[in-house]
Amino acid sequence: MVNEMLLQVLQGLIAVVAVILFLxxxxxxxxxxxxxxxxxxxxxxGPNRAGPYGLLQPIAxxxxxxxxxxxxxxxxxxxxxxxxxxxxxxxxxxxxxxxxIGSGLIxxxxxxxxLYIAAVASLSTxxxxxAAWGSNNKYSLLGGMRTAAQSLSYxxxxxxxxxxxxxxxxxxxxxxxxxxxxxxxxxIIPKWFIFYQPLAFIVFFTAVVAEMGRIPFDLxxxxxxxxxxxxxxxxxxxxxxxxxAEYIHFVVGSALVVTLFLGGxxxxxxxxxxxxxxxxxYLVQVAIFVAKMYLVIFVLMWVRGxxxxxxxxxxxxxxxxxxxxxxxxxxxxxGVVLSI
Amino acid sequence: xxxxxxxxxxxxxEEAKHELLEELRSSFGEKILQARLLRPRRLQVRIKxxxxxxxxxxxxGAGFDHLSCISGVDYQEHMEAVYHLWSYSRRELxxxxxxxxxxxxxxxxxxxxxxxxxxxxxxxxxxLGIVFKGHPNLKxxxxxxxxxxxxxxxxxxxxxxxxxxxxxxxxxxxxxEVSPPEDGETEVMVLNIGPQHPSTHGVARLVTTLxxxxxxxxxxxxxxxxxxxxxxxxxxxxxxxxxxxxxxxYISSITxxxxxxxxxxxxxxxxxxxxxxxxxxxLSELQRIxxxxxxxxxxxxxxxxxxxxxxxxxEREMVLDLMEQVxxxxxxxxxxxxxxxxxxxxxxxxDNLRNFLRVLPERLADYETYFFxxxxxxxxxxxxxxxxxxxxxxxxxxxxxxxxSGVARDVRRDDPYSIYDRFDFExxxxxxxxTLARFKVRFREIFESLxxxxxxxxxxxxxxxxxxxxxxxxxxxxxxxxxxIEAPKGELAYYVVSxxxxxxxxxxxxxxxxxxxxxxxxxxxxxxxxxxxxxxFASVDIVMGEIDR
Numbered sequence: 001m002v003n004e005m006l007l008q009v010l011q012g013l014i015a016v017v018a019v020i021l022f023l024x025x026x027x028x029x030x031x032x033x034x035x036x037x038x039x040x041x042x043x044x045x046g047p048n049r050a051g052p053y054g055l056l057q058p059i060a061x062x063x064x065x066x067x068x069x070x071x072x073x074x075x076x077x078x079x080x081x082x083x084x085x086x087x088x089x090x091x092x093x094x095x096x097x098x099x100x101i102g103s104g105l106i107x108x109x110x111x112x113x114x115l116y117i118a119a120v121a122s123l124s125t126x127x128x129x130x131a132a133w134g135s136n137n138k139y140s141l142l143g144g145m146r147t148a149a150q151s152l153s154y155x156x157x158x159x160x161x162x163x164x165x166x167x168x169x170x171x172x173x174x175x176x177x178x179x180x181x182x183x184x185x186x187x188i189i190p191k192w193f194i195f196y197q198p199l200a201f202i203v204f205f206t207a208v209v210a211e212m213g214r215i216p217f218d219l220x221x222x223x224x225x226x227x228x229x230x231x232x233x234x235x236x237x238x239x240x241x242x243x244x245a246e247y248i249h250f251v252v253g254s255a256l257v258v259t260l261f262l263g264g265x266x267x268x269x270x271x272x273x274x275x276x277x278x279x280x281x282y283l284v285q286v287a288i289f290v291a292k293m294y295l296v297i298f299v300l301m302w303v304r305g306x307x308x309x310x311x312x313x314x315x316x317x318x319x320x321x322x323x324x325x326x327x328x329x330x331x332x333x334x335g336v337v338l339s340i
Numbered sequence: 341x342x343x344x345x346x347x348x349x350x351x352x353x354e355e356a357k358h359e360l361l362e363e364l365r366s367s368f369g370e371k372i373l374q375a376r377l378l379r380p381r382r383l384q385v386r387i388k389x390x391x392x393x394x395x396x397x398x399x400x401g402a403g404f405d406h407l408s409c410i411s412g413v414d415y416q417e418h419m420e421a422v423y424h425l426w427s428y429s430r431r432e433l434x435x436x437x438x439x440x441x442x443x444x445x446x447x448x449x450x451x452x453x454x455x456x457x458x459x460x461x462x463x464x465x466x467x468l469g470i471v472f473k474g475h476p477n478l479k480x481x482x483x484x485x486x487x488x489x490x491x492x493x494x495x496x497x498x499x500x501x502x503x504x505x506x507x508x509x510x511x512x513x514x515x516x517e518v519s520p521p522e523d524g525e526t527e528v529m530v531l532n533i534g535p536q537h538p539s540t541h542g543v544a545r546l547v548t549t550l551x552x553x554x555x556x557x558x559x560x561x562x563x564x565x566x567x568x569x570x571x572x573x574x575x576x577x578x579x580x581x582x583x584x585x586x587x588x589x590y591i592s593s594i595t596x597x598x599x600x601x602x603x604x605x606x607x608x609x610x611x612x613x614x615x616x617x618x619x620x621x622x623l624s625e626l627q628r629i630x631x632x633x634x635x636x637x638x639x640x641x642x643x644x645x646x647x648x649x650x651x652x653x654x655e656r657e658m659v660l661d662l663m664e665q666v667x668x669x670x671x672x673x674x675x676x677x678x679x680x681x682x683x684x685x686x687x688x689x690x691d692n693l694r695n696f697l698r699v700l701p702e703r704l705a706d707y708e709t710y711f712f713x714x715x716x717x718x719x720x721x722x723x724x725x726x727x728x729x730x731x732x733x734x735x736x737x738x739x740x741x742x743x744x745s746g747v748a749r750d751v752r753r754d755d756p757y758s759i760y761d762r763f764d765f766e767x768x769x770x771x772x773x774x775t776l777a778r779f780k781v782r783f784r785e786i787f788e789s790l791x792x793x794x795x796x797x798x799x800x801x802x803x804x805x806x807x808x809x810x811x812x813x814x815x816x817x818x819x820x821x822x823x824x825i826e827a828p829k830g831e832l833a834y835y836v837v838s839x840x841x842x843x844x845x846x847x848x849x850x851x852x853x854x855x856x857x858x859x860x861x862x863x864x865x866x867x868x869x870x871x872x873x874x875x876x877f878a879s880v881d882i883v884m885g886e887i888d889r
Contacts, residue, residue: 042646044650225870225874309716309720311720312869314720
């Protein structure tokens with residue numbers, strides 16, 4: 001009895017460590033990749049001094065940020081100000097628990113997976129508002145207010161666009177959703193939800209970019225207007241935690257796109273081949289999942305290198321007048337088709 | 341041939357001029373101390389300070405709609421406020437010298453007639469202590485509020501800067517007063533943008549009053565980069581001052597050189613060799629291209645399009661390379677000389693230039709795709725910050741900003757200097773007057789500049805590049821010169837006064853285009869939201885080195 005409990009706790013701990021490790025490694029790599037990809041789009045070289053191809057740059061950045069002086073503004077609300085980066089970091093980690101990177105390779109396969117993700121993902125707004133208010137800086141406040149408005153506007157189409165998939169699968173679990181995409185027509189054309197729900201994909205993808213706060217939706221921290229938005233006053237490690245949280249959002253968001261619309265760890269031809277191979281199967285699954293995830297990430301970086309920032313009022317009107325009706329239409333269409 | 345033509349022009353103009361000068365004399369009689377024609381398209385009247393307003397009113401009625409510049413000169417026995425008015429319809433410049441008593445330099449403000457006078461008068465008050473009666477907001481412009489004395493007066497004694505800044509810290513401690521909101525109104529918030537801010541292009545400061553995100557009021561505060569260039573000019577010889585002109589508008593330094601040497605050449609009466617004139621045109625137009633590429637790059641950065649920023653700098657690099665081959669410098673060329681150029685261009689440079697003329701249009705095609713097919717970009721700029729043409733002229737706006745409001749004014753065309761009358765080019769205009777129009781005008785001007793360079797390169801004569809008539813020691817005869825040129829940012833002018841005795845300018849005043857264009861910014865940017873204000877601000881194309889001098 002006691003042993004069983006201990007085993008469960010141990011299992012849980014291993015899962016937590018695994019999730020954090022997976023995310024951290026990806027985030028470290030991402031900071032390098034983002035700088036490198038954007039640099040190539042900009043006709044620059046990007047980091048190329050620390051280690052081969054500048055691969056050790058993230059480590060150097062970390063060390064630099066760790067050794068920086070920790071500055072708290074004189075008139076800041078100290079408690080809220082200090083707590084905000086921690087809260088941001090924690091809330092960014094939470095949705096990752098319900099996303100699997102292989103069949104059974106999931107921290108917590110809870111029945112309400114998708115719902116849970118949607119619920120905790122919106123919590124990060126709280127951290128931004130805390131930072132904005134706690135800094136006692138006007139730029140931060142404006143940035144925080146924009147974040148709140150933006151998250152609110154894009155949360156709804158985000159959730160609505162997932163309803164179609166949930167209705168088709170009949171389950172909220174991410175494992176079930178991926179399993180439902182394992183088949184293929186003629187063995188080569190995958191039955192992914194991007195083909196069943198193209199409208200939902202467009203809405204979801206746009207909303208995810210907005211939730212991440214990346215160009216063209218990077219209004220919360222648009223540097224040309226609000227200096228750095230909500231994290232204007234943060235420096236050193238606290239700033240690093242915000243950046244870390246931001247990149248975790250990036251990873252989680254892309255993983256979610258892969259899980260919901262791009263067939264998760266399934267790939268036609270290859271997946272059936274390795275289905276009986278024991279542990280190799282898991283390795284291949286993770287590889288496929290990560291590859292797809294990086295494809296999405298690359299597209300997002302590409303978007304950042306191509307587009308300009310939108311205006312705050314355009315963002316909101318686009319969310320409410322563009323995405324919301326589309327998402328609703330998708331729900332109706334899916335419902336009608338399913339009932340026939 | 342050209343001389344003959346000029347001679348004819350003089351005679352023609354003289355008659356037309358007489359008309360206006362006669363009218364002035366008959367209307368004001370004794371009050372006009374002196375009225376004369378200096379050279380074609382240049383008139384001068386001398387009056388007493390108290391008669392300024394009626395004379396200016398008369399001249400405005402006679403078609404002088406553009407207040408180009410207001411300068412003050414301290415002649416030790418008396419002071420003078422010098423007004424330069426340009427008439428777009430008559431294509432003439434009139435210089436009004438208004439004499440003031442030195443112990444009580446008071447003169448009527450021209451703000452009711454020309455709104456452009458606002459900042460000019462504040463600057464003259466700041467620098468020379470001339471009091472403009474009726475000015476709505478007469479306070480210091482470039483120097484800190486705690487400053488004592490007026491540095492461009494001849495008896496000014498220099499003190500260490502710390503002495504002037506005493507009490508500045510306390511000034512910052514006093515919070516800005518904001519009136520409490522009335523019922524049903526939102527509370528306004530004062531947001532201080534700059535001097536340290538990513539989109540202030542240097543050290544501009546905008547004290548912005550916000551209601552939510554809507555901008556209710558903008559008050560630009562400048563002077564953070566004030567280096568007293570005009571004061572330094574009085575302590576340097578004419579040649580020594582040349583490198584300092586580079587440092588005013590430091591991203592288009594050739595045109596600064598040009599405006600300055602034109603003024604001094606006018607004082608000296610020196611003619612520049614043909615080859616030098618052509619090369620000056622080529623270099624000025626290259627500089628315009630570099631400036632506009634820089635504008636596109638910075639504008640992109642303000643919109644979050646960092647790719648464009650890098651692209652703009654990549655293309656500008658080609659211009660910098662060409663300039664480096666010519667002058668050995670990449671930013672501050674200091675290449676023009678009084679009476680010509682420093683030296684001839686190196687052999688093979690013309691081929692490099694031809695290569696550039698071929699490559700640039702290909703590269704610019706990418707920009708066209710990027711900007712004009714980009715819905716986000718169009719939506720952000722279209723209809724934002726509309727500047728009406730009448731208001732633009734009234735505010736003394738010049739250059740691409742004025743042309744974007746549909747007013748086809750270009751000093752190169754209206755008041756040709758150097759040899760610009762020999763080239764065929766279009767004065768680019770856009771009707772809309774919004775930020776997008778200001779962007780488009782600059783973008784299209786790059787192509788016009790390429791056309792001018794092509795023509796100049798074709799006709800480029802052989803010969804000297806430096807006039808042998810320029811003496812080693814430059815001591816121009818007593819007189820004044822006002823040289824206007826079309827700098828990339830607008831009308832740039834140098835007003836140089838020589839006392840005939842000294843080897844340094846007695847007074848030098850720079851009419852900076854960005855200074856006047858920036859003064860128009862609050863007029864068209866209020867009522868919009870912060871993101872619009874940022875693109876509006878970027879579309880002015882400012883360089884603080886030139887505004888603060």
